[in-house]
Structure formats: C-alpha cells, structure tokens
Amino acid sequence: MKITSFRPDFNLIKQDLLTAFYFEDQDTASFTALKQQSPVLIDDLVNKKVLTAKLGSVTPLIGHANLPCSHVLVIGCGKSADFNESSFIKTLKTLAAEAKKAVSTSVAVAIDEIKPAHRSVQWSVEKATETLLTSLYQYDATKSQKAEPSALTHIAYIASEENLELAMKTGKSMAHGINLARELGNLPANICDPAFLAEQSINLADAYDEIDVEVIEEHQMTEMGMGAFLAVSQGSDKAGKIIVIKYNGGAVGEKPHVLVGKGLTFDSGGISIKAAAGMEEMKWDMLGAASVLGTLSAIAELKPAINVIGVIATAENMVSGGATRPGDVVTCMNGKTVEIINTDAEGRLVLCDTLTYVERFEPASVVDIATLTGAIVVGLGHHATGVYANDEQLQHKLISAGLSSWDRGWPMPLWDDYKVDLESPYADFRNVGSRAGGSITAAIYLAEFTKNYSWAHLDIAGTGWNSAKEGASGRPVAMLTQYLLDRVQ
Structure with a gap:
C-alpha cells in the first residue's frame, strides 16, 4: 500500500x-x-x-x-x-x-x-x-x-502539516502486526497448533536479521522441572513448546523488555471439560501468543533501538487417559506446589512456569498477555483490557500506551486480601479460587511467580475477540507496540 x-x-x-x-x-x-x-x-x-x-x-x-x-x-x-x-x-x-x-x-x-x-x-x-x-x-x-x-x-x-512519514510508517507497521495476530487467531486449531506457531516464529526470524528464535521442547521442560506447564500439555498428542523470539535492536547488555503470550491453540477444558456450545471459540485461547508475534512483527518492521524478547507458552489442553485430573498436585519450576482444582484453569499453569523461566533474562519489564478468564468479560465487557501489575508505574505506562494508541486498558487490583481464595490444604496453593473476583484471583496466582521483576498481566479474554462473526481483533498489539516504542531512549 x-x-x-x-x-x-x-x-x-x-x-x-x-x-x-x-x-x-x-x-x-x-x-x-x-x-x-x-x-x-x-x-x-x-x-x-x-x-x-x-x-x-x-x-x-x-x-x-x-x-x-x-x-x-x-x-x-x-x-x-x-x-x-x-x-x-x-x-x-x-x-x-x-x-x-x-x-x-x-x-x-x-x-x-x-x-x-x-x-x-x-x-x-x-x-x-x-x-x-x-x-x-x-x-x-x-x-x-x-x-x-x-x-x-x-x-x-x-x-x-508536513513530515508525516514516521506516522504513516508506524501506523502501517502496527496494522501489519495486528493483521498477523488476527490471521493466526482465526486459523483453526488443526492448522494453528504449537508446531505451527514455532514455524511462524522461525519465519519471522528468517525475514529480519534482528530476530533470533529458540524453541524449547517438552524434554527440556521436564529437565527444568516445569510440572505445571506439562500438566496441561500431557493430555494432548501434540507436544507443548516454549518459543523464545529475541529482537536485538538495542545495545548489547541492555536489559530487554519481555512479552509472554498464552498460546493454548485449543482448550477443551481437559477433564473439567467445557460445554459443547461455543467450544469452537476455544481456538482463540492462543490470542496472547498471537499478539506477541504481531507485536514482534511490528517492532521488527519499525526497528527501534530496544531489546525485546517475546516468549510464547503454547500447548493444547485436551482430554485423554493421560490428562491431568482435578485434585492432582504438581510441582512448578520455582519449587512451589499447586493443587489443580479445575483443569480448565490451564492458562495460569503454562504461564506460571514460563514466568519463572524468563527470570534468566534479567528483564527491564515483563508483560504477559492472556485470554485468561471469563470473569474479566463480565467485569469490563469487550472494550477495555484488564491491566494488573506488581509495579504501579508499569501499570500506568501500559494504560498510558493504551490511551495513546486507543487500544485501551483499565487498572485492576492485586490486593493480598484475595490470596485466601487460593489456599489449599494439600499444596502451597490451588489453581482457582471462588467465582467472585475470578480474574483477580487468576492474576494473584500469576503474581506468585513474578516477585523478582517488574511485571504486568493483561487479561484480554474480553478484547482479543468480540464474536465468531468478527473474529480475532488483534488487540492488544497496538498497546504493546506503543508501550515498547515509549521505552526507547
């Protein structure tokens, strides 16, 4: 164009x-x-x-x-x-x-x-x-x-006004990233599976010299003790993967900003199986991963002087004789144990081990993006992304980036009062709380794995897609891209 x-x-x-x-x-x-x-x-x-x-x-x-x-x-x-x-x-x-x-x-x-x-x-x-x-x-x-x-x-x-070239270029790159995220989200799960997302990431690296990709397989996750992640993927015939996409645009040694995307390419709910009506929409449970790829695409096209690492936690949540059962207790990468009350609360399980993994990058900030809870749709509808953070300044920066790009978010609480909902007599904590405040308790769970860095969580269950007719929205690629551009010195 x-x-x-x-x-x-x-x-x-x-x-x-x-x-x-x-x-x-x-x-x-x-x-x-x-x-x-x-x-x-x-x-x-x-x-x-x-x-x-x-x-x-x-x-x-x-x-x-x-x-x-x-x-x-x-x-x-x-x-x-x-x-x-x-x-x-x-x-x-x-x-x-x-x-x-x-x-x-x-x-x-x-x-x-x-x-x-x-x-x-x-x-x-x-x-x-x-x-x-x-x-x-x-x-x-x-x-x-x-x-x-x-x-x-x-x-x-x-x-x-003259000199509008940068505005045109930025809008064009954002559009390309948004449309990539939409395309990945709209593909069916028999095409867009964990291996496909890895392939798309490698294609991105082939297109841009600034990008390198590493794919972590399940045998490596086993060696690292990622019991929570593997508890989700073990019910599927398709192996889960953690895909690490590095954009090297900043100075060597400059701390990277890390984006972590939930990539459940299909979520049946596992043993806690979902109702049949509307289950086809669960191909969209990988929109967090799609937004990471879309954002990295936009950033690679714009080439800002910044280091960014996109990390995609991708798996299928399926039902089989090998699937995790409600009541199972698993050990996470950081040594904490989790009682799995509901296997349909799987996103936080793949994310928690991935959030522990990204500590090794000594990040300047970490933002995870996930279609995590139906509760956020009840709370905010389809207009605003829920923004949680253990760092008020980071939360403010993301909301500011959302206002600037008109891809808006809304601040949500991470109060210790909600922790009681995750108490378990059989493990360090359980993976779900009560229905009340369900999006908050999900974020509280993730916060347990992010104590060593500045972290935010975007719950995009309400904004990642609006309806089957409209399909994936490509949000929050604009917010994330703007947030990263704002970080360039």
Missing part, C-alpha cells in the same frame, strides 16, 4: 475517490469545496435529506459534473463537539468499507478535518493508517473461494 500526503488544495486531487466530511454544526474545507463546485446538487441533497450529518452515514456521489474527482463519498460525522477518538475510528472504518465497494484504487482523505480534539495530526495519520489497513483485512485461508483483494493501492492524506 502506497501512503502519501499533500497540502490542502482540492484542485490538485489526483485520486479517484475523495472523502468529504460533513458535520452537523460546521462546514469542513472538503464539504465547502463540494458546495462551491456543485452548489445546486449539494443544496438539493441537503433539502431532500438524502445527505445527512449523522455519524457513519454515507452519501456517494458518482458521475456528477464539477466534482473534485470521479467518485466522492460524503461521510456524516455528527456534531463537531462530540467527535472523539471512537467517532474518528468509526468514520475511518466506514470509509474503508465504502472504498471496498467502490473498487477505488486511490483515496484522498482530508485528515485535518476529522482530527479529534487534543490529538495531533501525527496521531491522526498514524491511527487512520492503522484503521484503514486493518479494515481491509479479510480472512479466507480455509475457504475454497478466496476473497477478492482490495483494489485500493494508494492512500493520500490532505494535511496542513
């Missing part, structure tokens, strides 16, 4: 599609240009209420005389005072959908006109690029009839 910008002059538009933004309470330059060139047409459409300023409404103008280009979309933006970041994204998604239908090859976007208050033109260009490119994503990997590729090959921003 070619992405450029040019100074505001509607007489110089060479693209075949122009978006004119129409607010209820003020005229934009693009809408004014339309009225000046086609006053009778525009007045007639307004009087007949064909053209409306309702947010997300679209009025296509094709084949009329005196238009700035062959195809114009008038997109309603509501009231200017109410136009915010969410309105901005809805407007860009509307534009992308209409551009697909119009089979346009190039589009001109007057980005200054829809810049949200308190946001810069740089931010608007970056977020618009990300939104347009992710809106053009189509899944067809397992369909016999492939989707028609988008005809759009050129996005041109009409902007009063």
